[in-house]
Every structure is written in structure tokens, then in C-alpha cells.
Amino acid sequence: MPRNATPLDSFDHAILDVISTDGRIAVTDLARRIGLSKSPTQARLKRLEAEGYVLGYHALLDPIRLGRSHVAFVEVRLSSTNEKALSEFNRAVRNVPEVEQCHMIAGNFDYLLKVRTADIERYRQVMAERLSTLPHVASTSTYVAMEAVKEGHF
Structure with missing residues (x-):
């Protein structure tokens, strides 16, 4: 666990699982998927970002369409x-x-x-x-x- 980081619970792990496959998910949809209301979900997501569990968001590009197969x-x-x-x-x-x-x-x-x-x-x-x-x-x-x-x- 990173220094000065809060231990992760099942909701934190659920958030990380969801955003690892859909980084553009709306907070309201994320909250619904993990079973929390919007405000605590948003607070948890911001904490996970601030503590370094989330390093960033990016687009997953298709290398074949880009000519790099x-x-x-x-x-x-x-x-x-x-x-x-x-x-x-x-x-x-x-x-x-x-x-x-x-x-x-x-x-x-x-x-x-x-x-x-x-x-x-x-x-x-x-x-x-x-x-x-x-x-x-x-x-x-x-x-x-x-x-x-x-x-x-x-």
C-alpha cells in the first residue's frame, strides 16, 4: 500500500475494477454499478486519484487500424x-x-x-x-x- 494511503475496501476495489475498463463512465453510472450514492462514490474516486491508485485516463487505440499490427x-x-x-x-x-x-x-x-x-x-x-x-x-x-x-x- 502506498504511504499515506487509506486501506482499500470492497467499494474502492469495485470502483477501480469499473474504471479500469471504462474510464469515461459518468459518476452517477459508476455509483449505480457499485451500489453507492453519487456523493460518496465521487469522493472515493477523487481520493483514489489523489492517493495515486489511479495514474491517469487514456484512450485505448486500435493498433491494427493504425497500421501497426x-x-x-x-x-x-x-x-x-x-x-x-x-x-x-x-x-x-x-x-x-x-x-x-x-x-x-x-x-x-x-x-x-x-x-x-x-x-x-x-x-x-x-x-x-x-x-x-x-x-x-x-x-x-x-x-x-x-x-x-x-x-x-x-
């Missing part, structure tokens, strides 16, 4: 994992728009990237011109996704 997962091994090398890699990878996600991994490689492009040809170009030239990259391994079975919320 090709998904590849890339294992990245760095030549060095000292703090300077990690910071330099982290800073640089944030500037690659095709990288949708980047996770530091405890295992046989250092980072796992989720990369979205239009097709395999564009992926190959991104790999050659951007990913392989990131600071301290020693090697990569690519795994192409054939189908997304589950994506999204937790």
Missing part, C-alpha cells in the same frame, strides 16, 4: 549492466516510438521489449536502424507474435 518481442542483452549503462539504455529506448513496452528482466537477458510496426519489413528496419544501435546493446533475440490471446487490463 506486427508485434515482436525482443530480448536485449547489454554489454554492461552498470548503473551508467542501464541509465543510458533506458533513456534512449524511451525515444523509440515503435517500442510499446520495455521491461528490465532478471534472467538470462537484460530487457524485454514489445515492438509494434506495420509489417516484418518495417520491423527489420527498426531493428537495424534503432534497436541494435541503442547504447550498450550486445545482442538481441526476436520472437514474432502470431496472435494476441489476451492484452490489456489486470
Whole structure:
């Protein structure tokens, strides 16, 4: 639990469940769905936002309609994992728009990237011109996704 945060009860969890799939829901509809009146629901939602349980709201875009249907997962091994090398890699990878996600991994490689492009040809170009030239990259391994079975919320 975050510092200075109120423990969550079943109503708080219900609010978070609903807004995780419908962030634009009206407070009156949210209140009806969780079984509280509007005022306490609105107060709880504001508290959840203020305490950092809700980090923000965004639109979920369709990558296929946007021409980014090709998904590849890339294992990245760095030549060095000292703090300077990690910071330099982290800073640089944030500037690659095709990288949708980047996770530091405890295992046989250092980072796992989720990369979205239009097709395999564009992926190959991104790999050659951007990913392989990131600071301290020693090697990569690519795994192409054939189908997304589950994506999204937790």
C-alpha cells in the first residue's frame, strides 16, 4: 500500500475494477454499478486519484487500424549492466516510438521489449536502424507474435 494511503475496501476495489475498463463512465453510472450514492462514490474516486491508485485516463487505440499490427518481442542483452549503462539504455529506448513496452528482466537477458510496426519489413528496419544501435546493446533475440490471446487490463 502506498504511504499515506487509506486501506482499500470492497467499494474502492469495485470502483477501480469499473474504471479500469471504462474510464469515461459518468459518476452517477459508476455509483449505480457499485451500489453507492453519487456523493460518496465521487469522493472515493477523487481520493483514489489523489492517493495515486489511479495514474491517469487514456484512450485505448486500435493498433491494427493504425497500421501497426506486427508485434515482436525482443530480448536485449547489454554489454554492461552498470548503473551508467542501464541509465543510458533506458533513456534512449524511451525515444523509440515503435517500442510499446520495455521491461528490465532478471534472467538470462537484460530487457524485454514489445515492438509494434506495420509489417516484418518495417520491423527489420527498426531493428537495424534503432534497436541494435541503442547504447550498450550486445545482442538481441526476436520472437514474432502470431496472435494476441489476451492484452490489456489486470
